[in-house]
Amino acid sequence: MAEAETPNRSPEIRKDKIHNRWVLFSPARSRRPSDFKAKSNPQPSNQTECPFCAGHEHECAPEIFRVPADSTNDWKIRVIQNLYPAVSRELDFQNPVSLVGDVAVSGFGFHDVVIESPVHSVNLSDLSPAQVGEVLLACKKRIAQLRSCDSIKYVQVFKNHGASAGASMSHSHSQMIALPIVPPTVSARLDSMMEYYKQTGKCSLCDIQPNELLIAESAHFISLVPFAATFAFEIWIIPRDHSSHFHEIDSEKAVDLGGLLKLMFLKMSLQLNNPPFNLLIHTSPFQDDPSYAPSTHWFLQIAPHLSGVGGFEIATGCYINPVFPEDAAKILRDVRIS
Amino acid sequence: MAEAETPNRSPEIRKDKIHNRWVLFSPARSRRPSDFKAKSNPQPSNQTECPFCAGHEHECAPEIFRVPADSTNDWKIRVIQNLYPAVSRELDFQNPVSLVGDVAVSGFGFHDVVIESPVHSVNLSDLSPAQVGEVLLACKKRIAQLRSCDSIKYVQVFKNHGASAGASMSHSHSQMIALPIVPPTVSARLDSMMEYYKQTGKCSLCDIQPNELLIAESAHFISLVPFAATFAFEIWIIPRDHSSHFHEIDSEKAVDLGGLLKLMFLKMSLQLNNPPFNLLIHTSPFQDDPSYAPSTHWFLQIAPHLSGVGGFEIATGCYINPVFPEDAAKILRDVRIS
Numbered sequence: 001m002a003e004a005e006t007p008n009r010s011p012e013i014r015k016d017k018i019h020n021r022w023v024l025f026s027p028a029r030s031r032r033p034s035d036f037k038a039k040s041n042p043q044p045s046n047q048t049e050c051p052f053c054a055g056h057e058h059e060c061a062p063e064i065f066r067v068p069a070d071s072t073n074d075w076k077i078r079v080i081q082n083l084y085p086a087v088s089r090e091l092d093f094q095n096p097v098s099l100v101g102d103v104a105v106s107g108f109g110f111h112d113v114v115i116e117s118p119v120h121s122v123n124l125s126d127l128s129p130a131q132v133g134e135v136l137l138a139c140k141k142r143i144a145q146l147r148s149c150d151s152i153k154y155v156q157v158f159k160n161h162g163a164s165a166g167a168s169m170s171h172s173h174s175q176m177i178a179l180p181i182v183p184p185t186v187s188a189r190l191d192s193m194m195e196y197y198k199q200t201g202k203c204s205l206c207d208i209q210p211n212e213l214l215i216a217e218s219a220h221f222i223s224l225v226p227f228a229a230t231f232a233f234e235i236w237i238i239p240r241d242h243s244s245h246f247h248e249i250d251s252e253k254a255v256d257l258g259g260l261l262k263l264m265f266l267k268m269s270l271q272l273n274n275p276p277f278n279l280l281i282h283t284s285p286f287q288d289d290p291s292y293a294p295s296t297h298w299f300l301q302i303a304p305h306l307s308g309v310g311g312f313e314i315a316t317g318c319y320i321n322p323v324f325p326e327d328a329a330k331i332l333r334d335v336r337i338s
Numbered sequence: 339m340a341e342a343e344t345p346n347r348s349p350e351i352r353k354d355k356i357h358n359r360w361v362l363f364s365p366a367r368s369r370r371p372s373d374f375k376a377k378s379n380p381q382p383s384n385q386t387e388c389p390f391c392a393g394h395e396h397e398c399a400p401e402i403f404r405v406p407a408d409s410t411n412d413w414k415i416r417v418i419q420n421l422y423p424a425v426s427r428e429l430d431f432q433n434p435v436s437l438v439g440d441v442a443v444s445g446f447g448f449h450d451v452v453i454e455s456p457v458h459s460v461n462l463s464d465l466s467p468a469q470v471g472e473v474l475l476a477c478k479k480r481i482a483q484l485r486s487c488d489s490i491k492y493v494q495v496f497k498n499h500g501a502s503a504g505a506s507m508s509h510s511h512s513q514m515i516a517l518p519i520v521p522p523t524v525s526a527r528l529d530s531m532m533e534y535y536k537q538t539g540k541c542s543l544c545d546i547q548p549n550e551l552l553i554a555e556s557a558h559f560i561s562l563v564p565f566a567a568t569f570a571f572e573i574w575i576i577p578r579d580h581s582s583h584f585h586e587i588d589s590e591k592a593v594d595l596g597g598l599l600k601l602m603f604l605k606m607s608l609q610l611n612n613p614p615f616n617l618l619i620h621t622s623p624f625q626d627d628p629s630y631a632p633s634t635h636w637f638l639q640i641a642p643h644l645s646g647v648g649g650f651e652i653a654t655g656c657y658i659n660p661v662f663p664e665d666a667a668k669i670l671r672d673v674r675i676s
């Protein structure tokens with residue numbers, strides 16, 4: 001066999017202008033064989049042990065707040081400290097001095113968990129749009145608290161769903177890490193969006209023309225597959241109105257976003273068989289230079305994990321995506337939710 | 339339980355000055371539980387089907403060359419085309435025009451596989467230093483061929499070992515992807531090393547003081563755990579003499595490097611129980627601006643995969659490493675290979 005069956009489409013290299021990085025699109029890659037036995041998708045074990053379930057609150061690190069605030073056993077959402085935090089709220093903040101040599105600062109910061117339901121088996125997609133909206137508003141409320149800490153520069157909200165997307169706990173939850181530095185991918189995104197603004201006088205996300213990349217729309221948001229998606233069937237949800245920070249969202253928009261998010265989860269679950277995924281909120285740093293306001297625009301990213309990554313991606317930061325975004329968008333657009 | 343057992347060390351945030359990115363160090367993270375059943379490490383299935391084995395050459399995409407060049411059934415190394423390439427050598431090269439809008443170019447490039455042994459069960463660590471050196475020299479030879487193609491800007495050599503490091507084939511091999519663009523992580527590295535050079539007048543890798551981070555040394559190379567390692571037990575091997583490009587290596591240095599590489603594989607395998615890993619060659623673009631020559635210095639990275647990544651790393655580019663580099667270096671230094 002000298003040649004693989006002709007791929008239906010030639011590979012393409014596209015630039016993600018939001019992050020200023022290249023992505024390789026290659027349908028041929030999806031046909032390669034593997035001589036490793038199929039990876040078993042690890043299933044959650046005994047749920048009766050889960051500290052995130054109602055009734056097990058005492059097994060968790062301290063609570064920050066709950067929703068509703070005055071609830072007892074009938075809470076809907078709990079925001080708690082992470083018991084094994086990546087950064088510590090107990091350390092003193094040290095301003096990183098820009099040294100030429102090795103730079104290290106204390107790992108000051110906040111690492112919290114948002115328990116999205118008291119019930120072990122309930123996923124975000126099982127909640128109503130208003131309930132998903134409440135989870136988003138709980139994140140907003142916690143971010144507002146973290147903002148009052150002067151030394152925190154950026155808060156990353158993220159959700160790991162499924163073991164191969166990194167989850168160690170199967171009970172539906174998200175996490176927030178508040179950092180005293182601006183992380184590398186965030187700096188690259190801010191710079192790249194600023195560059196677009198300088199060249200065009202427009203915000204790169206306000207200026208987006210989804211066309212064949214569109215999946216669905218709501219009153220205040222659009223969902224689409226980005227032109228240079230890093231992952232197969234990746235989805236972005238973008239607010240129609242220009243806004244730099246996720247925490248500017250109001251209750252009405254949160255419910256509207258909740259509905260669109262739920263729709264995306266259902267489509268993804270139906271089409272891709274409940275895949276592992278990450279949900280990421282890409283927002284702007286707190287104390288950012290006002291000159292960034294016109295060019296920065298927050299958005300959500302849903303990154304399904306249909307295949308792993310390897311050495312090439314780790315070395316280069318360049319991902320290989322076997323599915324063209326316009327094909328993924330058409331498939332997701334056409335999934336009917338009854 | 340209100341608090342985790344006190345970690346032996348507080349978290350720290352360190353800057354990787356070579357890549358200009360932050361890494362979080364948090365020993366507490368290594369103690370978190372998981373309610374997913376242990377991930378089974380997929381084992382390779384029936385080897386009689388492997389196209390990379392001697393005698394199955396006809397099942398592979400076309401050969402580029404073999405070592406020794408005039409060998410027949412008794413080849414030691416084969417460099418072949420990848421049957422499911424991420425980029426295609428059959429497309430025309432298009433120069434990416436710097437447009438403000440969506441930028442896409444044809445996926446021109448070369449994607450090759452280096453079969454490192456004719457025998458299915460032989461790993462790089464089973465080869466002699468001279469044989470590992472021959473694999474390195476085969477990569478050098480292929481890079482020299484790719485260099486003659488004007489439109490290729492960068493070649494990434496990488497190895498995936500083990501299914502969770504991305505490998506789909508278990509027969510020992512590496513891959514090379516030659517690209518018409520400079521990938522994002524490579525640009526960031528070049529810029530960051532240039533910045534160090536501007537500030538100090540020195541190359542950042544020539545200037546490195548390994549001290550407690552040192553693992554081992556050979557005549558021409560040193561191996562160490564980098565100060566801001568992305569992965570637990572990550573290893574870098576750095577040539578002592580300043581050199582921008584991996585393909586400048588000569589036969590003597592290749593054998594010397596082969597020996598040090600073999601030692602690192604053996605230590606890693608013994609200490610970490612044959613973990614999945616990536617081996618990456620970080621070199622410089624071909625047609626780079628001569629002004630980069632004094633600041634760029636090639637090196638090898640070995641990245642073991644002891645835990646997965648999650649949404650935080652994908653969103654921020656900031657990794658969480660539970661093992662402090664000086665602890666990892668001490669452990670690896672102390673592993674005795676009989």
Ligand SMILES: Nc1ncnc2c1ncn2[C@@H]1O[C@H](COP(=O)(O)OP(=O)(O)O[C@H]2O[C@H](CO)[C@@H](O)[C@H](O)[C@H]2O)[C@@H](O)[C@H]1O
Binds near residue numbers: 506
């Ligand atoms: N008969 C044949 N002749 C020639 N070539 C053949 C062949 N049969 C298979 N191949 C090729 O051999 C290669 C084996 O490579 P690896 O096992 O290192 O990982 P792979 O490239 O599949 O993907 C990993 O690495 C890439 C790059 O990092 C990631 O994108 C991906 O997610 C990860 O699983 C494949 O690329 C495959 O196309």
Ligand SMILES: Nc1ncnc2c1ncn2[C@@H]1O[C@H](COP(=O)(O)OP(=O)(O)O[C@H]2O[C@H](CO)[C@@H](O)[C@H](O)[C@H]2O)[C@@H](O)[C@H]1O
Binds near residue numbers: 059159166370646647
């Ligand atoms: N009783 C308790 N009280 C409070 N908190 C508790 C607790 N028991 C467990 N936790 C915390 O709950 C969190 C659950 O988080 P996830 O399942 O989303 O993934 P995790 O953070 O483990 O790691 C994934 O995400 C991170 C960040 O992306 C990656 O570094 C990592 O590799 C990947 O597996 C953990 O961080 C854990 O520390």
